[in-house]
Amino acid sequence: MIVTWSAFGALAVGACLLAPLVGSTTIRLAAVFDRSRPFADNIDAQIFFVARLPRVLSAALVGSGLSVAGVVFQALLRNPLASPDTLGVSAGAALGAILAITFHLDFSLLGVSAVPLASFSGSIGALGIVYALSVVRRRGTSTTVLLLAGVTLTALLGAVVRFVQYVADFTETFQTVRWLMGSLDVAAYAPIGAALVPMTAAFAGFVTLPRALDLISVGSESAAARGVNVTQSERVALVSASLATGAAVSLGGPVSFVGIVVPHLVRLITGADHRLVLPASALFGAAFLIGCDLIARTALAPVELPVGIVTAIIGGPFFLWLLFRRG
Template structure:
């Protein structure tokens, strides 16, 4: 019964995600011919269609799929962990930490002239790790379950504190750096090559792997920590795994594409409207739907005002904001 539902939902959403990933590279501001793109007789360097397909669009679509998928799944896990449907992957400070790292790299990276520190993705990843480590250290005590209240407060406080630091660094930055920072904060999937994707894969796969163990414990956890414990859930361990895997997933996604908002909250809510609230169905469905959603939003971002592009974070916000208001009105 559960299995049949799980299978049908995963197949349906998998087909949707796959369809989006296959269709999106064919559509863009310029028309390309697939036949030419895959024509091996033309050297790659001379084949503009192949370049557009393999260098510009494929990495971009793949990034969209990976980022959409991890953010949506991390959103589901955070919401269950905090017992709060309004939580997002960014609630606990991970993205603000990443943003601080990115801002530091943008502002001071070139003057440091050290390749590694100048790299925006690496710096943002480091920022995300530092932020999660601080929140984790504040909210956990050995042998005790995590207090979600402390977790939430620590996350919200750290968000505010890091935001203040970002403003401070921004103030020291010059005009072009400040502008670049603002652009980074809007999110961008145009990674330009497969290398950043490959670099993020270990983290993404590890976090998705941990997610696979979480759904049933998360069901119980979202009913109440004590109830979960008496039903046989190791609450402390589940909370730690959920926090670490969701933070890791978020860190990977944000360092890859910037903090793209609303994916981590709109997708889980949409999916719950369609398939119910059982995390064993919601989690895989959100991961798949998140991929399709972000690939779709990016398709809009890069075509609607072509040749000018709309930042993808603006598109997700324009879809997400009204959807959320509708959800509120519908509930009240």
């Protein structure tokens, strides 16, 4: 178990260190950490820390948050196709964030600023709707009902988003369109700090969950009979996953398919035990989105594509494969 954790940890750290080296100007890692030159004279270090690292760290944070949220939704709803996107949770978060951006909401609560807060409200609202629908229709694990509810909700919330964009003024609309494609165009540390607060809270919740998720994924009633406090675990899981989705979306936009691709790839390597799947998905999710963003930055250089386009091109076929594999 420790070996697996370390391997995934090394992968994530490696991605964080190596990805900023790649770009229009080539820089060397040795030069970046060359302490003999002052920072002001060290162009390599400036490019690394100022221009590229914030973007890479955002990718890491967004990738981890969405991946772990995917793991939690899949276990909780006993449905391998559940994820922040397929459930409409990302769409809810996106709507919240768009509203906050368009109407220049400027407040903060417990150190969390308006956009992440609005994004979290949107994600938990959307999740509440889908969850209530699926529970009312007998046990809530029917794939069809869940996915249809998610698709419908995504379409509905998308229409509201377009309405807001339509009535907003042109510059704001341009900004939000870029953002909605899932763009990691982050060039400062402040937004990362803002997303880090809810993300940390979410991960504090996730840490308590792995074993309970194992048992709940086999059946909530038998989990209760084995001593899991199912109601409490479900609450922690749903709130934490919504927080993580909200924080990720507020930072990088609704980057699609990460929450479904990463958990399944990780399970192929680690097996189903959530004590492995959960931390490994957090780390691999970070590395995965850093990698996708690297492709987005370099594929059509000097044009930087929104990373959401890359994840969708990888994730779409993957999702269809999953769907068919399950029969």
